[in-house]
Every structure is written in C-alpha cells, then in structure tokens.
Amino acid sequence: MGNKVRLCSTDEVVDGEPFAVEIEGLPALAVYDVEGDYFVTDNLCTHGNALLTDGYQEGDEIECPFHGGAFSIKTGEPSAFPCQVAIKTYPAIVENGEVFIETD
Secondary structure, three states, rough: EEEEEEEEEEEHHOOEEEEEEOOOOOOEEEEEOOOOOOEEEOEEEEOOOOOOOHHHEEHHHEHHHHHHEEEOOOOOOEOOOOOOOOOOOOOOOOOOEEEEEEEE
C-alpha cells in the first residue's frame, strides 16, 4: 500500500479548467473536474514537451497546446493525432473536499 499525497482542494479545480500540481518527488500532475468527478494525469504531453494544463479541456478530453493532439482524461489514451502514446493516469481519492493520489 502506498502513501496518500494531497494534491489540492476541490475548490481549486474548476470544471473545464485543468489545474496544475507540482509536488517534490512526483512528476508534474494535472487535476481535472469533469462534471463533478475528479481525475489526475501526468501534466506533460507524450508527443511534445508541453504542459497539458496550458491546453484546452473539452468534456473528458484534454487538448495539447502545441499540436492539437488530445487525450482522454479518464483513461489517458490518445484521442486525436498526433498523440499516439497514452499519458499516465492516477486514481483520484476525494475526501473532505481534498484531492489525493496514492504513491509507491
């Protein structure tokens, strides 16, 4: 079992606006609110060196700001070319208005 790490408050994450989180020892992360459900992914596009939180969220997809490729926020799978390699996702744990993930 891993350690639970607090990422942010749910109040900091607005539906449709990805929220960037940087915690020492972890990769850059993005937290998303999709119609009241919270999701966490790596924040770096696998196609280009771009932060996904600088891109555009539409529903449950995040579009990279560099080349317009996109990923499913829920699964990390690429959903628009030129992205072909999935981004890592993390199960979000929401407790008392706070968003956490478990780490190894």
